[in-house]
Amino acid sequence: MKHLFAALAVAFSLFAVPAYAAPAQGDVIIRHVTIVDVEAARTVAGQAVVLRGADIVAVGADAAIAKDWRARRTVEARGRYLIPGLWDMHVHFGGGPELIDENKALLPLYVANGITTIRDCSGDLADQVLAWRSAIAKGSLFGPRLLTSGAKIEGIAPVWKGTIEVGSEADVDAALARLQQRDKVDFVKITDNTLKPELFLYALRRARALGIRTSGHIPMALTVDQAVDAGISSIEHLDYAYNAGAKDEAAIAADFAAGRIDRAEANRRLDAGFDRDTAMAAYRRFVAKGVSVTPTLNGSRILAYLDQGDHSKDEGLAYIGPKLRKTYDWRIERAAKADAAGIAARHKQIEDIATILPMLVEAGVPIMAGTDAGFLNSFNYPGFGLHDEIELFVQKGLTPAQALASATRAGPAWFGWLDRYGAIRPGMAADLVLLTRNPLTDIAATRAIDAVVLRGEVQDRAALDRMLADTRAKVAAWNAEAARAQ
Numbered sequence: 001m002k003h004l005f006a007a008l009a010v011a012f013s014l015f016a017v018p019a020y021a022a023p024a025q026g027d028v029i030i031r032h033v034t035i036v037d038v039e040a041a042r043t044v045a046g047q048a049v050v051l052r053g054a055d056i057v058a059v060g061a062d063a064a065i066a067k068d069w070r071a072r073r074t075v076e077a078r079g080r081y082l083i084p085g086l087w088d089m090h091v092h093f094g095g096g097p098e099l100i101d102e103n104k105a106l107l108p109l110y111v112a113n114g115i116t117t118i119r120d121c122s123g124d125l126a127d128q129v130l131a132w133r134s135a136i137a138k139g140s141l142f143g144p145r146l147l148t149s150g151a152k153i154e155g156i157a158p159v160w161k162g163t164i165e166v167g168s169e170a171d172v173d174a175a176l177a178r179l180q181q182r183d184k185v186d187f188v189k190i191t192d193n194t195l196k197p198e199l200f201l202y203a204l205r206r207a208r209a210l211g212i213r214t215s216g217h218i219p220m221a222l223t224v225d226q227a228v229d230a231g232i233s234s235i236e237h238l239d240y241a242y243n244a245g246a247k248d249e250a251a252i253a254a255d256f257a258a259g260r261i262d263r264a265e266a267n268r269r270l271d272a273g274f275d276r277d278t279a280m281a282a283y284r285r286f287v288a289k290g291v292s293v294t295p296t297l298n299g300s301r302i303l304a305y306l307d308q309g310d311h312s313k314d315e316g317l318a319y320i321g322p323k324l325r326k327t328y329d330w331r332i333e334r335a336a337k338a339d340a341a342g343i344a345a346r347h348k349q350i351e352d353i354a355t356i357l358p359m360l361v362e363a364g365v366p367i368m369a370g371t372d373a374g375f376l377n378s379f380n381y382p383g384f385g386l387h388d389e390i391e392l393f394v395q396k397g398l399t400p401a402q403a404l405a406s407a408t409r410a411g412p413a414w415f416g417w418l419d420r421y422g423a424i425r426p427g428m429a430a431d432l433v434l435l436t437r438n439p440l441t442d443i444a445a446t447r448a449i450d451a452v453v454l455r456g457e458v459q460d461r462a463a464l465d466r467m468l469a470d471t472r473a474k475v476a477a478w479n480a481e482a483a484r485a486q
């Protein structure tokens with residue numbers, strides 16, 4: 001009898017445990033939501049997503065999740081679409097130490113626009129940006145996850161400020177050691193203003209040997225293929241990728257290296273020599289070597305059409321401080337000096353360059369959405385510009401799903417972090433954007449933001465509006481101060 005009772009008790013408890021188990025506890029549950037599976041280019045309706053801390057801990061049919069989980073906060077998301085947080089893979093901070101506050105006021109603009117991660121591609125405030133990166137990670141500064149190259153590597157006495165100048169292989173070794181060990185940068189940016197072409201290639205090879213990803217501008221004296229072979233991880237700006245399509249690129253590079261032609265002539269010949277088969281072969285080599293491309297197409301388009309655009313009424317200007325605004329002048333003045341032929345050439349060039357976007361996609365090259373927003377690049381508004389960029393991608397031939405992937409998955413893929421970002425499933429980061437419309441049918445829906453989840457914290461529409469209003473108020477006060485000082 002005693003045994004039977006014990007056996008019954010065991011049997012009872014075996015059945016009772018699952019039946020009466022307390023629901024698991026999360027912090028936030030997002031209910032009745034339609035999940036956008038960016039990778040599969042499809043939506044899944046009627047889902048619930050549970051967040052705990054900075055993680056997604058459960059995803060599934062709403063009724064099942066609601067039965068098994070409790071959360072302190074419920075976000076009712078019927079009729080809404082949930083996408084992974086957006087990544088802007090090319091931003092800048094800079095303009096000099098007196099612009100630190102104006103640059104800092106840009107950080108909330110990214111979050112208010114659904115951008116949960118930014119990749120800073122170097123400006124002239126590298127130490128400041130490194131400090132922001134750790135403050136954001138610790139939670140003492142509000143902003144998107146910040147990844148940075150630190151100071152970029154350049155030649156001796158370049159036009160760019162805040163660079164690490166290298167004139168020898170030993171200099172390159174020292175620069176990489178500093179960036180990797182002291183600054184612990186997320187990748188390295190190498191540009192081509194005064195850097196010797198052979199040192200550019202040396203830096204790419206050394207960085208690869210050290211396990212550091214590289215991004216950069218390829219010197220005119222080299223072919224794109226040489227940079228790809230040496231291990232460049234991402235090519236910034238579509239024009240460099242375009243150059244790889246010129247049939248006689250090697251001869252043009254050699255002529256430029258020998259001083260037989262100037263940059264303008266080299267560009268003219270590269271454009272004239274563009275050939276689809278040559279380009280496709282080059283882009284397939286990008287794929288084989290694991291090279292991604294960040295087009296920054298919208299930023300280039302704005303600059304190419306400065307002659308036509310009246311930007312004085314841009315809503316974005318309300319978010320740009322007077323000193324940052326002043327950094328626009330350099331490019332505006334340069335554009336104003338161009339004659340009709342120069343302007344026409346600039347228009348033709350940007351339209352020609354844009355034609356390679358669908359070719360890159362066809363070849364399978366990962367396209368990373370990045371804006372080039374920050375300073376210098378006029379009327380390219382931090383945060384807002386990413387939506388312009390991916391909308392332009394669709395206009396140029398990408399599907400909405402491909403455009404969305406460029407802004408949610410290509411960035412994490414480049415860093416090797418697709419196990420943590422770019423999808424909505426348990427174990428992924430709780431970096432999410434809730435939209436009122438379906439971005440797979442209209443990419444402009446990425447602007448229709450109802451809430452942003454950043455590291456598990458829900459920022460509802462009212463909170464996002466407050467972020468925007470805060471930056472506008474700061475800018476208005478700086479503008480008033482600047483007007484008084486005049």
Ligand SMILES: [Zn+2]
Nearest residue numbers: 090092121372
């Ligand atoms: Zn840039």
